[in-house]
Amino acid sequence: MIRIHFTATDFARVRFAPRPAPLQELNVALMRMCRPGDDPLFGRWRRRLLRSLPAAAAPLGELVPGVAAPKFIDVFSDDLTEGLDTVRASRPALVRSEIERVYAQHPGSPPLWIHHLYRGDADAWQLLRRAQRAAFETALRPVWPLVQDLHQQEFTRYALTAAEHSTAAALTALVPGSQLHENIWELAAPWDSDRTLGGRGLVLQPTFHWTGHPLIADPPDGPLFLTYPAGPGLPLHPDAAGGAHGALARILGRTRLDILLLLAEEDTTSGLARRLGVSNATVSAHTAALRGAGWITTVRAGRSVLHRRTALGGLLVRGHT
Secondary structure (H helix, E strand, O other), X not given: OEEEEOOHHHHHOEEEOOOOOHXXXXXXXXXXXXXXXXXXXXXXXXXXXXXHOOHHHHHHHHHOOOOOOOHHHOOOOOOHHHHHHXXXXXXXXXXXXXXXXXXXXOOOOOOHHHHHHXXXXXXXXXXXXXXXXXXXXXXXXXXXXXXXXHHHHHHHHHHHHHHHOOHHHHHHHHOOOOEEEOOEEEEOOOOOEEEEOOOOOEEEEEEOOOOOOOEXXXXXXXXXXXXXXXXXXXXXXHHHOOOHHHHHHHHHOHHHHHHHHHOOOOEEHHHHHHHHOOOHHHHHHHHHHHHHOXXXXXXXXXXXXXEEEOHHHHXXXXXXX
């Protein structure tokens, strides 16, 4: 059982990652590839990926020889190059302690390049960078547009639930079976872990290649990261990408999506009503929900009410114009 302890401040500091994290999605995809079982669903995907991974990606298997991965590759940047730079900038003490921890659970001596990485050798770091990039290009690049579409849908679903109900309701809806008792969020996991946020907040990161229990990354500085499974429970296929517009309309509702799209330029309640062919009351109800989600702002301009799309709202409908 994972138990995450909130303060009142932490509930205000729950943040949903606005975009998928390439290296974290790669980490869970490789975890899924190495996980036994699920052959009827993932066996063919696993065999195809194992055959297609280039030799340049092999050092990743040596860096993670067992179940445990070193924490310095837990990176949540939403840009691949920036994420690779973050891995390279890991504190030497963390790199050494994590290599020791990982190999303490694995019989045998680490490969020579791991010894060099332990000592901070630049060539060893370059080898790891090439391995991560090669694995991403092979395993995730073909389905990355689909991952982005799915992430946007999950982001929308969470924001609507939080706006229309509460942050607590949105959290428990993310992970079926989880419960929030007073200020403690309980999530099923094969081990016991208590994490106290203490005001630093929580970042929610959905993943679409993992179907197991939620995963925690707890950096020494900054918020706690919770990676949770949000995919269809099936291997992703590149041909499934591109249907995000209809999916977003199903989640938001056609009228709310249309309002967000129209608010590429600010407009009044009555102006939106005329353009959409609905009543002012209908527009007011929908803009209230959009405002609660942080996707629009509303100000009074004389006798009118003026609505503007926020940067967050623009991010949501990016690519849907």
